[in-house]
Amino acid sequence: xxxxxxxxxxxxxxxxxxxxxxxxxxxxxxxxxxxxxxxxxxxxxxxxxxxxxxxxxxxxxxxxxxxxxxxxxxxxxxxxxxxxxxxxxxxxxxxxxxxxxxxxxxxxxxxxx
Amino acid sequence: xxxxxxxxxxxxxxxxxxxxxxxxxxxxxxxxxxxxxxxxxxxxxxxxxxxxxxxxxxxxxxxxxxxxxxxxxxxxxxxxxxxxxxxxxxxxxxxxxxxxxxxxxxxxxxx
Numbered sequence: 001x002x003x004x005x006x007x008x009x010x011x012x013x014x015x016x017x018x019x020x021x022x023x024x025x026x027x028x029x030x031x032x033x034x035x036x037x038x039x040x041x042x043x044x045x046x047x048x049x050x051x052x053x054x055x056x057x058x059x060x061x062x063x064x065x066x067x068x069x070x071x072x073x074x075x076x077x078x079x080x081x082x083x084x085x086x087x088x089x090x091x092x093x094x095x096x097x098x099x100x101x102x103x104x105x106x107x108x109x110x111x112x113x
Numbered sequence: 114x115x116x117x118x119x120x121x122x123x124x125x126x127x128x129x130x131x132x133x134x135x136x137x138x139x140x141x142x143x144x145x146x147x148x149x150x151x152x153x154x155x156x157x158x159x160x161x162x163x164x165x166x167x168x169x170x171x172x173x174x175x176x177x178x179x180x181x182x183x184x185x186x187x188x189x190x191x192x193x194x195x196x197x198x199x200x201x202x203x204x205x206x207x208x209x210x211x212x213x214x215x216x217x218x219x220x221x222x223x224x
Contacts, residue, residue: 004155033211042201042214043156056211088153101146102203102212106155 003027004093004105012111013081021076021108023091030095031055032074033102034066037088049074078110086112119202119215127223132189134218136202137182143205145178146212147187150199159187159200194224 003026013019025032031050035043045058049068063079072093078085088109092102120135136145144163148156162169162178162185169176175188189196199219203212 006155035214039153040216042216043203045211045213048211058211090155092156101158101161103158104148104156107153109153 004091004103006089006091006105006108008108009106010109010111012113014113015081015083017081017112018077018079019081019110021078021089021091021110023074023076023093023105025072025074025091025093026103028095029093029103030072031093032068032072033092033094034074034076035090035092036060036085037090037107038084039087043090046076081112083112086110119200119218121218122216123219123221125221125223126192128192128194130192130222132192132196132220132222134187134200134220136185136187136215138185138202138204138213139183140204140206142180145176145185146203147174147176147185148201148203148214150201150217152198156201189220192220192222194222196220197222 005024007022033048034046037043046060047057048055052068065077067075088107090104090107092104094102118137142164146161147159150156160171160176162176173190178185199217201214201217203214205212
């Protein structure tokens with residue numbers, strides 16, 4: 001158990017809809033990163049938040065957006081869902097940006113029909 | 114594109130044997146981490162090795178890092194059926210904030 005929780009566990013949406021995924025960081029961690037993992041692939045970095053500010057972004061379109069709250073919990077929002085957005089979405093928390101190990105949550109499995 | 118590339122893509126061994134997986138990367142790093150993932154679930158952190166370290170041990174795990182060759186290896190000794198999983202290396206490019214994962218090695222340990 002890493003102390004990082006994600007909700008929901010599974011989600012089925014229809015193309016064009018919007019979705020919000022949630023992550024609760026490990027206690028004391030001020031950095032959260034989000035990853036997308038397609039079936040059979042390694043996780044792909046979406047973006048990272050540090051103290052409520054976006055700290056960097058991977059190659060994902062603007063319809064992928066996020067928030068980090070004062071208690072360091074986080075949301076990933078995806079608008080205008082596409083079939084290719086079907087994946088496991090992972091969040092990871094860490095204490096210091098890019099210096100320490102990341103602790104991953106169990107992920108949210110999103111299926112877009 | 115993925116920075117880390119694991120080799121082999123898949124590995125099948127008998128229980129009790131050692132398993133070795135390799136990871137290559139392209140740019141300078143601060144550190145390299147190895148993770149395990151069981152059947153599409155969350156990633157479990159195994160070990161972190163910093164760029165100024167050459168070898169690290171944790172239980173049955175041994176990780177080496179060769180920054181001149183931009184490569185790392187993960188050795189699991191005396192493997193068990195419970196070690197069956199996908200193993201990923203992840204690197205953070207020096208001066209940036211993000212970790213780049215490879216495509217993973219799928220290890221199957223046969224009882």
